Amino acid sequence: MEIASLVAQVQSFKAIAAGLLIGLASLGTAIGFGILGGKFVEGVARQPELSNLLMVRVLIMSALVDAFAVISIVMGLLLFFTNGPFVSYVLETAKQVS
C-alpha cells in the first residue's frame, strides 16, 4: 500500500511536469507567432509588393519559433505516455528497502 502511494505520488508529479512542459511551450510559441504574424501583416500592408519575400522570411522564422517548443512538447508527451525511469527507480528502491 505504501508503495502504491509512492508510485501515485511520482505519477502525479510526472503529470504536473508534463502539463508545465506542454503548456509553457505552447504559451511561448503562441506569443511568438502572434508577434510574427502581426508584424508580417503590418509589413505587407505597408509594402504589398514585398509580400512574397516576406512570406519566405516568415516561414523561416516560424520554423525557428516552433523548434524548441516542439522539443519541449515532445518531452512532455514522452513523460506523459511512457513508463520512464522514475517509477522503476521507486520500485527498485522499495524492493531494496523491504
Next chain:
Amino acid sequence: MSQLPGNYIEHHLEHLQLNLNTFTMGNGGFWTLNLDTFIVGLITALLIGGLFRYVAVNMTVGVPGCLQNFVEACIGFVDRTVRDTYHGKSQLIAPLALTLFLWIFLMNTLDLLPVDFIPSLMQMMGVQHFKIVPTADPNMTFSMSITVFCLILFYNFTVKGWHLGKEVLTKPFGPWLFPVNIFFRLLEELVKPFSLALRLFGNMFAGELIFVLIAMLPWWSQWLPGGIWAIFHILIITVQAFIFMMLTIVYLSMAHDSH
C-alpha cells in the same frame, strides 16, 4: 495493438544497434552503432547521388525531360538562395547546401510512411527494432551539425587569419572588455552545432512520436488526426530541411566575412 501504451511507444523508440566492441547486436555504451540510422542514411544518400549523377550524365541541351527539369529546378533554387546570402566565391558552399537540403529532405520524408509499416516488415524478417527516420536520431543530426561546425572553424581560421584574433578580442564591447568578448564569442560559436542539431532532431522526433500516438487510437478514428498531422508535417519537413541549409549558409558566410 495488444500491448500497453507505454510498451508500444518504447518499442518504437528503440534502435537496431550494433555493439562495436564485440560486433554483436545490442547496446555497447559509447561504442554503439545505430545500424538502422546508418543504413537508411546511406541508402537515401546513394539514391540522391545516383539520381543526380544519372541526370548529369544523360543531360540534353534539347528539350529536357521531366527529371532533368526537376533537378535543374532544385539546383537553381539552392543556387539562388546561396547567392542571396553569400557574396564570396567559395566552391564548396553551394554543393554543400544542395547536398544538405536534399538529403535531409529525403530522410525527413520517410517520416510520412506509416509508422508500423517498415518495423512490422522488418519484424517478419526477424529484426526486432527498426527506426526508419534517420533524422529522428540525435546521432545523425549531431554528425551533420558537427561537420558544419568544423567547416565554420576551418574557414574562420583560414580566411580571416590574424583578423580573427582582433575580431574575437574586440567584437561586441571594444578592446577594454576583452574577457567578456572572448566569452561571448565562444558561447556564440558553441551554440551553433547544438541549435542546428537539436532543432532538426526535435522536430522529427516530435513528428514521429505524434504519429505513434495517433497509431494507438482505435483504427476507425486514426484517419482524421493522422491526415491532418501528415499534411502539417509535409510543411514541417520541408521547412526544417530548408532551415538547416539556410543556417549553414549563413554561418559559413559569417565565417568568411571579415569586419
